[in-house]
Amino acid sequence: MTNSSTRSLAVDAHDLVKVFPRGNVRALDGVSLEVEEGTVLGLLGPNGAGKTTVVRILSTILGPDSGRASVLGHDVVKEADTVRHVIGLAGQYAAVDENLTGRENIQMVGRLSHLSRKVSSRRADELLEDFGLTAAGDRVLKTYSGGMRRRLDLAAALVANPPVLFLDEPTTGLDPQSRQSLWAAIEDLVREGTTVLLTTQYLEEADRLARDIVVIDHGRVIAEGTPAQLKADLGTSVVSVTLGDRDAVAHAVELVTPFSEKPPVVEDLVIELTVTDGPRAGAEVLRALDAAQVPIAGLALREPSLDDVFLNLTGHKTTIDGDADDEAATPKRGRGRARKSDVADGKDAA
Amino acid sequence: MTTTTITAPVRLSQPSQGNRLSWAVSDVMTITWRNLLALTRTPEALFFTTLQPIMFVLLFTYVFGGAIHVPGGHYIQFLMPGIFVQTVIFGAMSTAAGLSEDLHKGLIERFRALPMSRAAVLAGRTTSDVVRNVFVVVLITAVGYAVGFRIGTNVAYFICGVLLILLFAYALSWGFAYIGLSAPNAETAQVMVFPLIFPLLFASSAFVPVRTMPGWLQGFAYHQPVTQVVNAARSLMVGGVLHDTGAVEAALLWCAGLLVVLAPVAVRKYRRVA
Numbered sequence: 001m002t003n004s005s006t007r008s009l010a011v012d013a014h015d016l017v018k019v020f021p022r023g024n025v026r027a028l029d030g031v032s033l034e035v036e037e038g039t040v041l042g043l044l045g046p047n048g049a050g051k052t053t054v055v056r057i058l059s060t061i062l063g064p065d066s067g068r069a070s071v072l073g074h075d076v077v078k079e080a081d082t083v084r085h086v087i088g089l090a091g092q093y094a095a096v097d098e099n100l101t102g103r104e105n106i107q108m109v110g111r112l113s114h115l116s117r118k119v120s121s122r123r124a125d126e127l128l129e130d131f132g133l134t135a136a137g138d139r140v141l142k143t144y145s146g147g148m149r150r151r152l153d154l155a156a157a158l159v160a161n162p163p164v165l166f167l168d169e170p171t172t173g174l175d176p177q178s179r180q181s182l183w184a185a186i187e188d189l190v191r192e193g194t195t196v197l198l199t200t201q202y203l204e205e206a207d208r209l210a211r212d213i214v215v216i217d218h219g220r221v222i223a224e225g226t227p228a229q230l231k232a233d234l235g236t237s238v239v240s241v242t243l244g245d246r247d248a249v250a251h252a253v254e255l256v257t258p259f260s261e262k263p264p265v266v267e268d269l270v271i272e273l274t275v276t277d278g279p280r281a282g283a284e285v286l287r288a289l290d291a292a293q294v295p296i297a298g299l300a301l302r303e304p305s306l307d308d309v310f311l312n313l314t315g316h317k318t319t320i321d322g323d324a325d326d327e328a329a330t331p332k333r334g335r336g337r338a339r340k341s342d343v344a345d346g347k348d349a350a
Numbered sequence: 351m352t353t354t355t356i357t358a359p360v361r362l363s364q365p366s367q368g369n370r371l372s373w374a375v376s377d378v379m380t381i382t383w384r385n386l387l388a389l390t391r392t393p394e395a396l397f398f399t400t401l402q403p404i405m406f407v408l409l410f411t412y413v414f415g416g417a418i419h420v421p422g423g424h425y426i427q428f429l430m431p432g433i434f435v436q437t438v439i440f441g442a443m444s445t446a447a448g449l450s451e452d453l454h455k456g457l458i459e460r461f462r463a464l465p466m467s468r469a470a471v472l473a474g475r476t477t478s479d480v481v482r483n484v485f486v487v488v489l490i491t492a493v494g495y496a497v498g499f500r501i502g503t504n505v506a507y508f509i510c511g512v513l514l515i516l517l518f519a520y521a522l523s524w525g526f527a528y529i530g531l532s533a534p535n536a537e538t539a540q541v542m543v544f545p546l547i548f549p550l551l552f553a554s555s556a557f558v559p560v561r562t563m564p565g566w567l568q569g570f571a572y573h574q575p576v577t578q579v580v581n582a583a584r585s586l587m588v589g590g591v592l593h594d595t596g597a598v599e600a601a602l603l604w605c606a607g608l609l610v611v612l613a614p615v616a617v618r619k620y621r622r623v624a
Contacts, residue, residue, distance in 0.1 A: 059463040084465035095456035099388035111380040112466040114373055140391055 010164050010195035011035035011058060016067035018053050018219075027053040029219035030067070035212075037072075037163075040186075040196040042210030044203070044306075046314065050219040051199035052091075055168045058197065059089045071164055085113075088162035090154045092169035096141050102128060102148075103137040106156045113160040120159065127155040131185065147178030154185065165189065167198045171205060183208060203306035213306075217314045230309045236261055237278035238302050239285055241271045244295030252294045256285050262312070269297070274308075374467035381474025385448065386481060399444070400486055403437040404493050410557060411497050418558055422591040427502060430494045431511065431583035432556030435576060437490055438483045438519035439551060443543045445479050445523040449530035450539040453623060472620055476523045483519050487512055502588035511586035514601055518579045521605045524612035531619045550576045575604040 011034065018028040028050045035041040045051050056062040058069055060080040068075065074082045096105050103124045110120030128137040131151040136144065144152065150170065157165065167186070171179040186209055190196055200206050206213050207227050215223040215230075223230060239259075243252055246269060253264055253271060259281050260273035275281035278301045289296055389396055407429070415425040422428070452458050452471070461471055491499075501508045526543060533539035553567060554560075554576040560568055571577055581594040582601035 056459075061459055061462045081465055084463060087463065089460065089463040091456070091459075095460035097384060097388065097457060098455070099391040100384060104384075104387065108380060108384050109460075109464065112377060112461065112464045112470075114376075114465060 008037050009034050010037040010039075011041070011069070011071055011197055013054070013058065013069035014067055016054065016057055016064045016069060018050075018057065018062065018065050027219055028057075028064070028067075031216060031219065031221055032067075033214045033221065033224070035195055035197050037195050038190070038193050039211045040190055040198060040209050042206030042213045043197060043199040043216065044201075044206050044213055044310070045199075045216040046201065049216045051216065052168055053219075054216075055089070055091070055166050055197070055199060059087055059166050060084055085160075086163055088157035088160070088165045090150075090157040090165070090167050090170060092172045096149055096153055096156065098141045101138050101140055102133050102144070102152050102155075105141065105152060106159055109156040110159040115160055123159045127158060131155045132181075147174050147181075150174060150178065150182060151185070154182065158189070163193070164195045165197070167196060169199055169201065172201065179205075203310060207306050215310065215313055222313050223309070227306060230306065231304045234274075234304045234309055234312055236274045236276055236304060238304055238308060239273045239275050239278065239282050240298075240300040240302065241273070241285060241289070241296060242298035242300075243269045243271070244297040248294045251292070252289060255288050255292055255294070259285055259288075265311070274312075374470065377467040377470035378473045378477060380466075381470050382478045382481070385475060385478035388448075389478070389482060399441065400489055402440065403433055403486065403490050406436065407433055407490065407493050407497060414557075418562075420559055424498075426494070426498045427500070427588050428559075428584070428592060429557065430490075430499045431515075431587050432554075432580050433490060433494070434487055434512070434515050434583060435518070435580050436551055436556055437486055438515055439522065439547055439576070441483055441486060442479060442519055442523045442526045443540055443547070444482075445475055446526040446530035446533065446539040446543050447536045449475055449527050450533045451536040453531060454535055458623075468621070469617060472524070472527050472616055475527060476520055479523050480516055480520055483516055487515070502590050502592070503586060507586045507589070511583045514586065514598070514605070515579065515583055517605045518575070518601065518608075521608035521612060524609065524616045527616040528612065528619050531616070531623050550574060554580060556580050575601070575608065578604055 013034070014032050016028050016031045017026075019026050031050065031054055033041065033043070033054075043051050043054060053062065057064050058071060058076060060076050060083050063077055068077070070076060071083045072086050074086070076083050097108065100108065106124040106127055107117075107120045110123055111117065115123065124137070125134075128134045131154070133148065133152060133155065136148060141149065141152070154167070154170065170186070171182050174182065183205070186196060186198070190209075196209075198206070198209060210227065212226055213224065213230060214221055223233075225233065241252070241256065243249055249266065249269065249271070253266060256271060256273055257264055259275060261276060262274040264274075265272040273281065273285065282299060282301050286296070286299060410429050410433070411426055415429065418425055418428075420428040449472075458471060467473075529542050529546075530536075530539045533542055553563070553571045554574060555571070556576060560571045560577060563571055578597055578600040581597035584592040585594050585597050
C-alpha cells in the first residue's frame with residue numbers, strides 16, 4: 001500500500017495482469033491505479049485497451065493472473081464476497097432482465113444484494129422516482145428505450161447504496177439528452193460521497209466528471225493525472241488554420257510545418273499545429289502564409305483538449321476504433337471531414 | 351433529478367455464518383421467482399410448449415396407437431407415463447436456452463458482482479423448471495383423462511410416479527444447464543440438445559415396447575435411463591401387466607447418479623464462464 005494516512009483509497013490496484021488464453025491476448029499488462037475515496041477516476045482508452053477488463057477484475061467478476069487489487073481495503077480475490085457488498089456495477093450492456101418490469105428488476109437486485117423484501121420495494125420506488133422512471137416502473141423492460149434501460153441499470157446498481165460505483169462506459173451509444181441526464185445523476189452521487197470509477201471513450205465525459213484520469217492503451221497505463229495536468233503536460237497550445245483554397249493545402253503544410261512541435265494534423269482545409277508559444281506562433285504562421293499568398297479563411301488559437309492529449313499519447317483519436325454509434329450523436333463539423341484519415345494525413349504531410 | 355435517497359445510506363452488515371445458508375436459500379428463491387415471472391411474460395411460449403405434449407397425446411392415441419400392440423392392450427395406459435417423461439425432457443430444453451440467454455445478455459455477469467450465492471443462478475433455474483413441470487404434468491394428466499387414461503394403482507402411487515419423473519427432470523436439467531452455458535447463444539443451445547434427446551427418448555420404452563425393436567437396439571434401449579424411468583412410472587401409475595419389478599429402484603439410482611455427476615459439472619462450467 002502506498003497510501004499515507006492523509007488520504008484513504010477506495011480502490012487500489014497494483015500491477016494487474018490478465019491474459020486471455022483465446023488468441024493469447026494480453027488484455028492487461030501491469031495496470032496500477034488508485035481512486036481516492038469520494039472522487040471520480042476516469043479510465044480512458046480506445047476499444048480493446050483493457051478498460052472493461054479492469055472493471056471486471058475490480059468488481060470480482062474476473063480474477064487477475066497476477067497483481068492485486070482492493071476495494072475499501074478488501075482484496076478483490078480473497079475477500080470477494082465483502083467487496084461485492086460495497087460495490088455497484090452498471091455497464092455499457094445494461095444487464096437488465098427484459099422480461100421483468102423496471103420495478104421488478106430493481107427489487108431483484110435488491111434481494112440478491114440481501115436487502116429485505118420491504119427495503120428492496122422501498123428502494124425501487126425511490127430509485128424509479130429519482131431516475132424519472134416512475135411512470136414506466138411497471139412496464140416490462142422490452143418496452144424501454146436505450147436511455148431508459150441505461151438509467152434503470154444504474155438505478156439497480158444503486159439499490160444497496162454502494163459506497164463504490166463502477167460504471168463501464170455508462171453513456172456509450174446514448175443520445176446527448178440521455179447522456180446529460182446520466183451525467184447529472186452521477187454528479188449527484190459523487191456530491192453525496194460515492195466513489196466512482198468510470199470508463200469512457202468520451203474525453204468530454206472524463207473532462208466533466210473525473211477528478212483524475214488514467215489513460216490506458218494496449219493494457220498499459222500511458223498517462224495519468226488531472227485533466228488540467230494532462231493538458232499542461234502537453235505544454236502546448238494549438239494553432240488552427242483554415243485555408244481558403246483546397247489546392248493550397250499541400251504548399252501551406254510545407255510552409256507551416258517548421259512552426260509545429262509535432263507533425264501537423266490536416267483535416268480537409270484545416271491544419272492544426274502544436275506550438276509552445278501560441279500567440280507568437282500564430283503571428284508567424286500568418287506572416288509566412290501571407291508572404292506566400294496562401295488564401296486564409298480562418299485562424300484560431302486554442303488550449304489543448306483531452307482529444308489532443310489522447311492523440312499525442314496514442315497516436316490516434318479515441319473515436320477511431322470506437323463504436324459507430326457515438327458518431328451519430330455528434331453533429332458533423334466542417335464539410336467532408338474525413339475522420340478516419342486524420343492521423344494518416346498528418347503523417348503524410350510531414 | 352433529486353438525491354433524497356442517496357443521503358441516507360443503508361450500510362449493510364456482513365452476513366454471519368449462521369444466516370449465510372438462509373441467504374443462499376433466499377437467493378435461489380429470488381432467481382426462481384424471476385424465472386417464473388419471465389415465463390408468465392411470454393405466455394405464447396408457455397402456451398406452445400404445453401400444446402406440444404397435448405398434440406403428442408392425441409397423435410399417439412389416435413394415429414399411431416392403433417398400430418402399436420402393448421401388454422394389456424390399452425395403448426393410452428401404456429402411453430401416458432411415456433408422455434409425462436417426454437414432456438419434462440422437452441421442457442428441460444428451456445433450461446439450456448434460458449441460461450444461455452442470461453449468459454449472453456450479461457445478466458450472469460451482473461449476478462457475479464452481487465453478494466449472492468454462486469450456485470443460486472443454476473439452482474434457481476432448475477427449481478423454476480420443476481415448478482413449470484408440475485404445472486404441465488397436471489395439465490397433461492387432465493388431457494390424458496379426457497382421452498381415456500385411468501390411474502391403475504392409486505392416487506398415492508400415481509403421485510409417487512409424478513415425483514419420480516420430476517426428480518428425473520431435475521437431474522437432467524443440470525446437464526442441460528451445462529449445455530446452455532457452453533452454447534454460443536440460446537438458439538444454438540436448443541439445437542444442441544436435440545441430438546441428445548432424440549435417441550434417448552425414441553429408443554426407449556416411452557412410446558413402444560422395447561421387445562418390438564431389433565435385437566441390437568434392445569440392449570441400449572432397455573438399459574438407458576429414460577426406459578428405466580418410464581417403466582418405473584408405469585409401475586407406479588398403472589401397474590398390473592405394466593408393472594416392471596426393480597424399475598423404480600433402477601430409476602432412482604439413475605436419478606441419483608445423474609444428479610451427482612451433472613450438478614458438479616454444471617457448477618464447474620458456471621464458475622468458468624462469464
